[in-house]
Amino acid sequence: MADTLATHLAGIKHIIIVLSGKGGVGKSSITTQLALCLVQGGNKVGILDIDLTGPSIPHMLGLDGKQVHQASSGWVPVFADENQNLCCMSIGFLLQSKNDSVVWRGPKKNAMIKQFLTDVCWGELDYLIIDTPPGTSDEHISIAEYLKDINPDGAVIVTTPQSVALADVRKELNFCKKVKLPILGVIENMSGYVCPHCEECTNLFSTGGGEAMAQEFGVEFLGRVPIDPSLTIMIEKSNDDNATLENELIKMYTESNLYKVFNKITDKIVAKVTT
């Protein structure tokens, strides 16, 4: 399998895995933002969503209800923008209804992940970003094992600042060490919220925890991303059935404040994987 997988994924220059021990910290939104920033920087980007029981990527990219097409060379990923620079694959595209639950135990999940790696024709990509479910279990062990011989560039670890989330994320850092997956750095998400009425910044989930943890583990701290309700609104607009090209996610995103914040983080990641 290792050889065939290596040839199959040979067109992909960099593979980045987005991880977090904790759920709901923004792995999928960080994945999406990283992809949008990379695309805006002139790269061809693919997103692989291996959260099989809770896929969020289709919604994040405004692709609810889209289907995957089958070609002779395999599954064709779904394109998220007009210029076909951003494509993605998720189990969400394979479900009859978006409300269907995927009630699978480990072995079935592992087989699906393997299929996503071997049967999707990604073509030439500058970056493949892999979005994962929370935890350190089947999906994580499998993806680390399957990609071992291809040497992925590494993992971006997402956390929120509060102690309960950090406790789980520390486990994820230890997981990376155990499976020898390089850590590109830590991003602290949901770091502060600016009240729209008085501009006072409240640290809803405290602040600084991610940076302290990165220091302790000797990994790079990539930056803080504030809570910005406008991201949710952008996503909803792009999911709207009447969405026009004006409402294309990447257009709205590059005009937002978040883009400025996240572009700096993206630059750091790009610098790490290209040197």
Added chain:
Amino acid sequence: MAVNEKPENAPEHCPGPSTEQAGKASACQGCPNQNICATAPKGPDPALPLIKERMSSVKHKILILSGKGGVGKSTFTSQLGFAFSNDENIQVGVMDIDVCGPSIPKIMGLDGEQIHQSLSGWSPVYVQDNLGVMSIGFMLSNPDDAVIWRGPKKNGLIKQFLKDVDWGDLDYMLIDTPPGTSDEHLSITQCLKESGIDGAIIITTPQEVAIQDVRREIDFCRKVKLPILGIVENMSGFVCPNCKGESIIFAPTTGGGKKLAEDEKVPFLGSIPLDPRIDKLTKSPQDKYFLPSSPESLHNFLGLQTSIKH
């Protein structure tokens, strides 16, 4: 699901994967599953009767579920546990089956506690006399250790939590779960099928991306025939501590938890605002921010069928 029924594409005279004849009958010749059927253990799981016996002294079993992570399952479980145990005549147990990311020890202020072993099994860690807690977090030699386990090992631990822990007589057992609809969820519902689960409380946050996963969890509950006690919407709205102005952080673009409850025809139990004080809970977990404090009103809040017996 346990493979008890014949698959749709089984050979014509398939004896059924869990029968004595599985993998051995003439119809099995050439079936791709023959080997699996012939070697898989037959009959009911030997742990089930033991679990049933241990669980017979637990009156109400409630699962706290959500398809989405980080919506506040553990916080809610902890608050509910403290609220019930306000009445010293009520015995409460909290079981954390999030094996890879246990949050209950931290949220309930029990960091660094250890499990003790006695003749009658593992003893839960007691926060107070009538509130016992069990979590894998108590079993790690270093709190940062990653539990890198695949499904079967996780299932084994869940079974042990059910049959080897000396819970004693409990009025309520609250079970905190990881996000998703996979091994842990299947195992807990299968293990407790015979003892009966009162139902599941589903936690969500208002934004569509979370609601999507929660709809899947509701679909899961229907598939495994688990009753739903109701939906709680967490992190709805935020009141600025400086100017008291209210703002919506996770916008309920599709109607939030309330609309979800209406669509799915399950009770809506209430919504809980975001409160920055929540991070202090880890230091003083007994502080209650949002639940009714008397067990009777809690009971009504959850709409449980049977009344509390003292």
